[in-house]
Amino acid sequence: MRRVNRHLKPQPLPQRNGVDAVSFVLPDAANPADDTFGAATVLDYLAARFYPHARPLFEERFERDEVKDAEGGPVAPDAPLVGQKIWYYRQLGQERPVPFDMPVLYEDEWVMAIDKPHFLPTTPNGSFVAHTALVKLRVRENNPLLIPIHRLDRATAGVVLFAKTPEARAPFQTMFERRALSKTYEAVAAPIPELGVGDSMTVRSRIDNAHGQLQVAQTGVDFLPGDVPPLAPETRAEKRKRHSANLPFTGLNAESKITCLATYPRQDAEAWQPSCNVSQNSAGVKKEHAPEILSTTEQRVPSQLAHYRLEPHTGKTHQLRVHLAAAGAPIIGDVIYPEVLPPTETDPELRLQLLARSLSFTHPITGEALTISSKRRLTLAPH
Known part of the structure; x- marks a missing residue:
């Protein structure tokens, strides 16, 4: 029997259908540096x-x-702005549902692993709040304390871990921070000429988030053939020395191992049919398409494909996507790399061919050795 934890922690406003209330620190009208938008009261400012x-x-x-x-007391709309913290429910917009399941792959008293589908965000972000893995799981599992230990991009499917109690979150997050686990992904992209079947290469670079940009900034890209020792993380002593000198970290911070599992012609990939067919997008809407009107992502599919195993040794934003793109083999279905494609009203017909296949680690609480694997497969992966 599956166990459900219900250790409730009181907050000024309870969750509503799995969605947390948001907190906000108001400006202080007596502080000239605070922008009050010309308002004198809480209601005037918020509006x-x-x-x-x-x-x-x-x-x-x-x-x-x-x-x-902050103490759970009511706030009057005509209360003055004195830099107080308030809580309220955000206004939810219209969200397009993702009609896919989230099967549980592993569960114990402390943690739960689910098999996330493509197009479902892990956590509330931007225009997606109610239709996210976190909110849906909180409602389905009747556990308002669920919190993700790590995240996958909305376009990526596969294994995601959630802590079931606040006490369980820290040891699992520490495990990720110390890289005390193995993460394996699969991807389909064009063949990399210098990478034969069974061959491996390691990509190292520096990745920085670019404010206001969909793409990350990548510099210092280096390709190392064969098996190489992982990039050593910054030690605590090195970090303390850098912090004491008020210096930023400027070294390489992203590393991925890429192994070619197979190469094959496009027509051998299941569900790739160059003749007219009927399919469903993520909103469940059927649509017909013929080869001459394929979407932009579908037109990118080359005649030869390669199936890759990816092992990220770090966890930077879009790391696997930019590393394969840098190697000349952007992941099939990627609408961000190597260039950003124009947005569409619905999700791409061809899903991003990237799957978080497995997580292997020693359970930080029980000491049990675990490997949790996704049951999904990529559309264009070989049989």
């Missing part, structure tokens, strides 16, 4: 900053007593 053309959205929150202070 002016977030909904200048829809003030009733916040007025209704106050009427329903859904704006609380």
